[in-house]
Amino acid sequence: MARPRKPSASSSRPLDRLDDCRSVASPSRQITLWPDRLEETADGALVRRIAIDAIEEVRLSVEPSGIGAKDPAQIICRVSAGGKTISFSSLRSTGILKWENQADRFALFLRALHDALNAYEDVAYVEGAPLEAKLKAFLPAAAIGLAGIMLAGWAFTAGQIVIGLIGLVLGVTGGYSAWIFRPSGEKPYDPAKFG
Incomplete structure (x- = not known):
């Protein structure tokens, strides 16, 4: 059975954005939630795109922070569909041994993602890190x-x-x-x- 589509909304305006950087060696990324898709971009180029109606799993896990972070742990969200995963976290690397706690922005983005997925009953919401x-x-x-x-x-x-x-x-x-x-x-x- 096909998944129902959420009531149409303008897909030209994003619902929310979150800046993310997993380490000083990786490029800064922007995770953008649109009414019909979730996108990950780096340096203005599209890295990954997942359609909202294709999302199969949202996984939250508490994992160790990067070296030099004041917070001992960070929350990581992994959104998966069809072998693709877009992940983002509550900490963002801002330089060598420098981390910004963006838990408040992370929580708002996560809430917007959950709201966008309300119409879909077959999304698995899992707590815990992958094996x-x-x-x-x-x-x-x-x-x-x-x-x-x-x-x-x-x-x-x-x-x-x-x-x-x-x-x-x-x-x-x-x-x-x-x-x-x-x-x-x-x-x-x-x-x-x-x-």
Whole structure:
């Protein structure tokens, strides 16, 4: 069954815009929500476009911030359809080790996106990072934790107390980080709570 089209609105005026930059090495991007589409542009050129009536999933996740950010975590939204994904976040890189917290603008943009999707019942609203993102955080943390425990074990048996204590710190830190970012199940969320 075809998805219903939302009542027509002028597609020549955007509903909202959000500036986004994931790192100092990537170009600044602009995410624009139109009545009939979501677009990502960089340096004035179209990077990706997803039709509103084709959106299959909106995923929200809390993930670690970039290096140098005052906030320990950021919220990332990934909008997916037909193998394409447009993502944007609550933090924006403004230079080397410089980040701008744009949580207020992010929340307004997210609300506008949810409002644009109100007419569609088959959009999945998912809370939690995708497995690939979780593994990128979990595996290095687990490796650091395991290496720290092995270093501590060797150092204590060799009588190297200081090195053993350093290994314990690495083991506990890596283990704790691995626990936080362990792959876990996803859960749906209610888009109305962002209204």
